[in-house]
Structures are given as structure tokens and as C-alpha cells.
Amino acid sequence: MARVTVATSDIEKAAQVLRAGGLVALPTETVYGLGANAEDPAAVARIFQVKGRPPSHPLIVHIAAAEQLDDWVEEVPASARLLAERFWPGPLTLVLRRGHRVPLEATGGLQTVAVRVPDHPVALSLLSAFGGGVTAPSANRFGAVSPTTAEHVRAELGDTVDFVLDGGSCQVGVESTIVDVTGEMPSILRPGGVTREDLQAVLEHPVAVPSTSGVRVPGQHPSHYAPRARVVLVEPEKVVAEAELAQELGQQVGVLLPPSLAGAAVKAHAVVALPGSLDAYAHRLYGFLRELDQQGCDLIVASLPVEEGLGLAIANRLRRAAGPRTSA
The missing domain is CATH 3.90.870.10 (DHBP synthase)
Known part of the structure; x- marks a missing residue:
């Protein structure tokens, strides 16, 4: 690149x-x-x-x-x-x-x-x-x-x-x-x-990914990497139904549409079709979230990729983006 x-x-x-x-x-x-x-x-x-x-x-x-x-x-x-x-x-x-x-x-x-x-x-x-x-x-x-x-x-x-x-x-x-x-x-x-x-x-041996650690490092806050819009995570097959229900209830919904649903029609405010490559998804993840914010979404519906390769990092970022936020 x-x-x-x-x-x-x-x-x-x-x-x-x-x-x-x-x-x-x-x-x-x-x-x-x-x-x-x-x-x-x-x-x-x-x-x-x-x-x-x-x-x-x-x-x-x-x-x-x-x-x-x-x-x-x-x-x-x-x-x-x-x-x-x-x-x-x-x-x-x-x-x-x-x-x-x-x-x-x-x-x-x-x-x-x-x-x-x-x-x-x-x-x-x-x-x-x-x-x-x-x-x-x-x-x-x-x-x-x-x-x-x-x-x-x-x-x-x-x-x-x-x-x-x-x-x-x-x-x-x-x-x-x-x-x-x-x-x-x-x-x-x-x-x-x-x-x-x-x-x-x-x-040449397994590497653990502990859920908690005694060493503080960047990116461990419950809410992190978060757009202005609230992020909701569901199973891939439920993304369309969850997004359309929220849209019907009056929310401006953005959708990160997984590759498994490529081409699906979604009644939502904004839809981003995710690339099939995890490398391409990681490269554009934060840009996608910013784009949906800029389009005025107040809710983003997404699903987690398979947690292998870069999918582990993408899933980590999405979980943090969907984490509980403290009120101002």
C-alpha cells in the first residue's frame, strides 16, 4: 500500500x-x-x-x-x-x-x-x-x-x-x-x-489471551475505540432483523453488514458492506465507524468475525466499542 x-x-x-x-x-x-x-x-x-x-x-x-x-x-x-x-x-x-x-x-x-x-x-x-x-x-x-x-x-x-x-x-x-x-x-x-x-x-508454544491481567496496558478500558453512535453486537444472522427493528422504532441505524449477508436488502439509515478479507476489514474498521457517525447514525448494529488471525483484534475492538459508557 x-x-x-x-x-x-x-x-x-x-x-x-x-x-x-x-x-x-x-x-x-x-x-x-x-x-x-x-x-x-x-x-x-x-x-x-x-x-x-x-x-x-x-x-x-x-x-x-x-x-x-x-x-x-x-x-x-x-x-x-x-x-x-x-x-x-x-x-x-x-x-x-x-x-x-x-x-x-x-x-x-x-x-x-x-x-x-x-x-x-x-x-x-x-x-x-x-x-x-x-x-x-x-x-x-x-x-x-x-x-x-x-x-x-x-x-x-x-x-x-x-x-x-x-x-x-x-x-x-x-x-x-x-x-x-x-x-x-x-x-x-x-x-x-x-x-x-x-x-x-x-x-513454538501456545500463547494465552487472559481475560484479566495484573499489568495495565492501553486499550483495556471497558469502553474504548467507540464512535458517538451506540454499538450493539448480535449474531451475524440477526444483524438485519435487529437493525430493521431499531429503525422502525425511530432510531437512525447504521449497519456493518457481514460478508455472509452480502447483497442483502436492509431497511436502515446507512449500510456498510464489510470486505471478506480480515486484513481489509481491520484496515478500514475505524474508518467505517467514523463514516457511520458522520452520516448521523445514533445506533450501529454489528457482529463479531471469527476470532482467528486478525479477527481476534477486530472482535476485541468491536467489544470495546460496544462496552458500557459512563455518562458525562
Whole structure:
């Protein structure tokens, strides 16, 4: 997939903004991140302020190469080294013991830190030019749909971001897989762009996906990745009936129509026919949710894909999007 070329002068300007304690929105292969100097507690605090993110929610530190991992963590177990060698640069985040360079403001007060090397030429150029680590959660309001284009960032955060690097549309479209490698056996704390099957093939043993964990990581809030519209999840064969009933009751209904119902007529306000490929679905998931919001839907009816490969990550995002929301 083609990516937008960014001028060297823009990369250097973004690096200067980071050095000055500012915030830079940067593209990665997963989603756009809201970046700050990982070693500057005041800059990191600005991320939480701009996003409206609780300070107890840790951030991911992005670095330029796997060889830099030892600079940011206390120790690197053999399993972590193996995963980094295989999947970096790429959509994999490793949770390890925090090194002295990482302030507690970036870890939510934890003694663990999440680290990854993004697979996007613009992000890697910025990290190399900056020369340090960059904390970069998704560049959106806390709990909302993650941005996969620079336009999404500008529309949501506006001038609260000091500089936006436009690297085109994000290739993967869902966040990185977060793997805890602090225990005896690695476990997936958040499914994402690297699949469980891929991890197991490299590690040569099963990888658990625990329902709860003692390690806090991004994306674990009950309501997350959520559009303005309320999301309801039903079995695939019930999507049409559920949507039409809600529409008859006066709601403006958006439908994520599963491939198994391709071509079905649906009486709803807006219908998105989902692609048959899980890669294509993940790439466009957040765009679909934003599109239905923009069309004025107040309810989105969807179903979960088969939870294999990227389907595990898509299902995770849809469950969070449909999670209970706290009233303002």
C-alpha cells in the first residue's frame, strides 16, 4: 500500500517540536499516534491532558530499532529478544521491566513499560532524527475511535497538536498486539496487528489471551475505540432483523453488514458492506465507524468475525466499542 512521502524539513521540524516539549501527531502502520519525548515528564503529561486520558493508563514508548531496546528496559528475556527480532519493525508491543530512562508518568506509575518499533518510514525517520524514545498513544480523545489518517487527527484534536506529520492512510488499521514478557510465559494483553498464530509459530508454544491481567496496558478500558453512535453486537444472522427493528422504532441505524449477508436488502439509515478479507476489514474498521457517525447514525448494529488471525483484534475492538459508557 502506497504511503505519502514527507519532506526531510518536516521530519526535522517535528523532531525540534519534540525536543522543545511539544506534541507531534505521527503516522504508524497501525494508527496515528500523539507523540511526546518519552523522557520529558511535562511533555508526557500534556498527552494525558490533550486526550483526556486518565494518568493511570500507561503509554507505549516507540523506538527506532530493536537494538535500542536494552536502553529502555531493565532486562530482555530470551522470548522478548526472539519476538523483537522477528516482528520489529511491526505492530507488536512488548511489556518489560522499566528501565531508568522511562519516567513513571509514561508508565501510569507501573514498574513495567510497553515498547515497540513502528513499521512506517515516516515514524522511523522521525525517531532517528529525534534520537530518543517517543510516547505515542492514538491521536484522539480518550475512548474514541482511533485515527487512521492525518485528517482524522486534525478533525478531532485541532490545534492542541503542535505539528502533524501526514504519512497517508495507516496500513494495518488496528493497534499493535501487546504481549507481556515479564512472566514465565508470554501472554497477549491486547490482540492487534500481529496475530496469536504468528506469535505461537515463533515461540513454538501456545500463547494465552487472559481475560484479566495484573499489568495495565492501553486499550483495556471497558469502553474504548467507540464512535458517538451506540454499538450493539448480535449474531451475524440477526444483524438485519435487529437493525430493521431499531429503525422502525425511530432510531437512525447504521449497519456493518457481514460478508455472509452480502447483497442483502436492509431497511436502515446507512449500510456498510464489510470486505471478506480480515486484513481489509481491520484496515478500514475505524474508518467505517467514523463514516457511520458522520452520516448521523445514533445506533450501529454489528457482529463479531471469527476470532482467528486478525479477527481476534477486530472482535476485541468491536467489544470495546460496544462496552458500557459512563455518562458525562
